[in-house]
Amino acid sequence: MNQPNFADYRLSEDIQRALGIMKYVAPTEVQQKVIPLALEHQDLVVKAQTGSGKTAAFGIPITEMIEWEENKPQVLILTPTRELAVQVREDMTNIGRFKRIKATAVYGKEPFSKQREDLKQKTHIVVGTPGRVMDHIERETLVLDQIKYLIIDEADEMLNRGFLADVEAIIQKLPTDRVTMVFSATFPNDIERLCKQHMNEPTRISIESAGVTASTIEHGLIEVRNEDKLSVLQNITVVENPDSCLIFCRTKEHVDTVYGELDKAGYSCERLHGGLEQEDRFAVMEGFKMGNFRYLVATDVAARGIDIDNVNLVINYDVPMEKESYVHRTGRTGRAGNKGKALTLATPYEGKFVRAIEAFIKFEIPTMDAPTEAQVARGKAAFEEKLSGRRVVRNNKTARINQDILKLHFSGGKKKKLRAIDFVGTIAKIPGVTVEDIGIITITDQMTYVDILNGKGSLVLQAMESTPIKGKKLKVSKAHK
Numbered sequence: 001m002n003q004p005n006f007a008d009y010r011l012s013e014d015i016q017r018a019l020g021i022m023k024y025v026a027p028t029e030v031q032q033k034v035i036p037l038a039l040e041h042q043d044l045v046v047k048a049q050t051g052s053g054k055t056a057a058f059g060i061p062i063t064e065m066i067e068w069e070e071n072k073p074q075v076l077i078l079t080p081t082r083e084l085a086v087q088v089r090e091d092m093t094n095i096g097r098f099k100r101i102k103a104t105a106v107y108g109k110e111p112f113s114k115q116r117e118d119l120k121q122k123t124h125i126v127v128g129t130p131g132r133v134m135d136h137i138e139r140e141t142l143v144l145d146q147i148k149y150l151i152i153d154e155a156d157e158m159l160n161r162g163f164l165a166d167v168e169a170i171i172q173k174l175p176t177d178r179v180t181m182v183f184s185a186t187f188p189n190d191i192e193r194l195c196k197q198h199m200n201e202p203t204r205i206s207i208e209s210a211g212v213t214a215s216t217i218e219h220g221l222i223e224v225r226n227e228d229k230l231s232v233l234q235n236i237t238v239v240e241n242p243d244s245c246l247i248f249c250r251t252k253e254h255v256d257t258v259y260g261e262l263d264k265a266g267y268s269c270e271r272l273h274g275g276l277e278q279e280d281r282f283a284v285m286e287g288f289k290m291g292n293f294r295y296l297v298a299t300d301v302a303a304r305g306i307d308i309d310n311v312n313l314v315i316n317y318d319v320p321m322e323k324e325s326y327v328h329r330t331g332r333t334g335r336a337g338n339k340g341k342a343l344t345l346a347t348p349y350e351g352k353f354v355r356a357i358e359a360f361i362k363f364e365i366p367t368m369d370a371p372t373e374a375q376v377a378r379g380k381a382a383f384e385e386k387l388s389g390r391r392v393v394r395n396n397k398t399a400r401i402n403q404d405i406l407k408l409h410f411s412g413g414k415k416k417k418l419r420a421i422d423f424v425g426t427i428a429k430i431p432g433v434t435v436e437d438i439g440i441i442t443i444t445d446q447m448t449y450v451d452i453l454n455g456k457g458s459l460v461l462q463a464m465e466s467t468p469i470k471g472k473k474l475k476v477s478k479a480h481k
Contacts, residue, residue, distance in 0.1 A: 004032050006060075009039065014098035015064050022094060022397040028053035030207045034181075035061050043202035044181040045195050049331055052207055054183050055091045058151050063096035065149070066124045072146040075125040076174070078167060080157040082107040082129060082278060083285060083301065088153065089127045094401045098453065100440050101125065106132045106142070109278040116141045121442050122420070130158065130166035137173055147174050155184035155191045156324065164190055171198050185327060216334035220343045221354065221365040228370075229345055230261055233317060235371040236343060237267075237295070238383040242313035244288075247297045248329045250318035258317055259297040266387060269295035290399070294387075300325050316344040319353045323360040343368075405439060406457020408464070410448040411475040418443060422470045423450055430463040432456070449479055 004027050006019050027035065030052045037044060038061035048054045058077075066074050077092075079085045089105035096103070104118045106128035112135065119126070119141050126133070126142060136142035150171070152158065158167055180199050184191055195202060224232050237245065249255045252273035259271035270284045270293050281301070288296050300320065314333045320326050326344075333340025344365065346354050358364050412418055420441040427450070428435045437460075439451030452460045457478075464476045 009035050009060075011060065011064050012099065015060065015095065018095050018097050018401060019060070021401050023400075024056065028057075030054050030205070031057045031060070033205045033207070034058060037203055037205075038062070038179070038181065039064065041065075041179050043179060043199045044205060045187075045199070045202045046181065046183045046205045046207070047185070047187060048183060048205075048207040049185050049327055055088055055153075056095065058153075058181055058183070059088075059092050059095045062125070062149055062151070063092060063099060063101050066096070066099070066101060068099060068101070068124070070124070070146055071122045072143050073119075073123050073126045074146055075149045075151070076133070076144075076147050076170075077125065077127040077151040077153060078130055078133065078158070078170065079127060079153045080129065080161050080163060081154075081301070082109065083281065084154065085127045085129055086282060089125075090398055092125050092127065094397055096124070097401055097405075097439065100438075102440050102442075103127060106136055108132050112139075117444060119143075130163040130170060133170055134166050137170065144174055148178050150174060150178055150180045152180075152182045152184075152194075155182050155194070156186045156188060159188060159190050160322075160324075164194065168194065168198075186324060216339050217330060218339075218341045219330070219365045220341070220368045222343060222345050222368055222370050224345050224347060224370065226347045226349075229317065229347070230258070232345060232370045233258070233315065234262075234265065235376050236315060238379045239371040239375050240313050240341065240343075241379055241383045241386055243294070243386075244291075244311045245295050245313040245315065246311050246329075246332050247295060247315045247317050248320070249297065249299060250321065252299055254318060255297050255299055262295060262297065267295050268293040268387065269297060272296060272298040272301065274299065274301050300329070310338060312338070312340050314340070314342045316342070319344055319346050319350040319357070321353055323353075323357045326357045326361065404453060404455040406452045406461070407479040408450045408452060408457065408461060409477050409479040410450065410464075410469070412446070412469070412472055413443045413448050414445050416470075416472055418448060418470060418472070423448065426467060426469045427452075427460055427464070430460060430467075432459060433463075448474075 006016065006024060006027060030046065030048045034044060034046060034057035038058060046054065062075055077088055079088055085105045085107045089103045092101065092103040101124050102122055103125040104123045106115045106126060108129060108131055115136065119136065133142065137144065152167060158164055182195055222232065247258060249258060252275045255271050255273045259269060262269045270287060272281055272284045287293060311333045314330050316329060320329060330342035333342055354365065420443060423441055424435060424438055427433060427438055433456050437452060437454050437456045439453045442449040461476060461478065
């Protein structure tokens with residue numbers, strides 16, 4: 001049997017081009033099962049773990065089916081966390097980059113007014129947390145009458161965080177003539193009820209091989225005394241010497257302690273927990289993706305929403321008390337077919353949590369000894385050499401897809417009665433530039449941002465310094481972000 005390929009799905013050239021740049025070659029199991037049915041507008045209930053490729057499973061068909069000309073949102077994606085909303089928005093933008101798909105993320109702890117302005121633009125996809133989405137609906141800043149696709153991502157986590165009532169309230173306000181897809185690692189009774197009430201004869205898909213039971217992840221359990229945890233952790237990092245490592249703690253206090261010790265020992269590291277400002281959390285996640293540091297110490301807030309294909313070691317400094325968290329934490333490694341290792345430090349007190357996890361994942365985590373002094377001594381030189389070097393990120397999808405794109409800033413917008421068509425008409429007349437070289441255009445009251453594709457940015461920038469738009473001379477420069 002031939003290996004499946006994204007070309008089998010007869011996707012448009014724009015989508016195929018983006019997938020090629022992002023090195024999406026063969027679809028994962030969840031993608032093979034979801035994409036053809038989604039393209040046929042079927043309601044889907046999908047059981048799949050984190051790390052199985054489910055965002056692209058719904059993202060590819062959705063960006064394919066969106067009508068670019070429609071100005072109102074056609075897709076609503078609900079996520080349980082702000083981090084995941086930002087991640088999904090980025091993935092949708094990347095997949096739909098050459099089709100000029102505009103995705104907007106809405107979530108709490110960010111100014112409502114900024115999101116309101118974003119939603120005034122032509123917006124194809126809205127990704128958001130339930131509370132903030134409900135706010136926008138109630139204040140009539142999110143228009144729902146053209147929503148054709150509803151995606152509920154990480155539905156079990158919605159339930160854990162008490163968002164289910166909000167989710168149901170949002171569903172009640174959506175057009176009934178829509179496609180609904182629900183993705184979840186587990187399906188408790190409340191989620192099953194939601195699917196039964198609000199979906200139209202959904203097809204059920206279950207991906208058992210992904211996530212924690214993936215053959216790409218090697219699991220290990222090291223029994224330690226509480227007072228030895230920090231030294232054992234450091235010894236593991238020396239012996240394993242990972243390119244990229246996530247260390248999970250149960251509380252933000254533990255994160256701060258572990259981070260402080262590693263930082264003092266000269267590790268290239270950062271921390272992530274709910275006590276940090278949202279802006280700082282996003283900056284840390286972005287820095288980890290870009291390879292600015294090698295070790296990230298985090299609470300479970302980081303277990304969802306970090307999509308990095310080359311984390312090769314996850315260490316559970318604390319055993320998670322929620323058995324599902326073990327799946328989400330360890331699912332950060334062994335992604336996209338890469339090999340990964342997940343090691344858990346367990347004190348005698350934590351034995352009952354370990355047993356609950358093993359019952360849940362249906363296998364016993366193999367016990368192993370802590371690294372010996374001899375092993376640490378042997379690994380020291382290589383560890384210290386790597387510690388002083390920068391982590392190389394080989395698979396940053398966003399960086400690859402953006403490398404030939406330049407975002408330009410123009411000093412005029414709606415107040416000067418400028419429209420997207422005015423920018424397209426002017427820029428496409430520059431010799432050597434066509435309409436296909438013009439990406440997403442965002443027009444606010446005072447300014448406009450235009451993405452120039454295919455490496456033509458410098459050419460357009462130079463030409464537009466002396467070219468008026470609709471008779472108006474605007475200042476043009478590279479946008480900072």
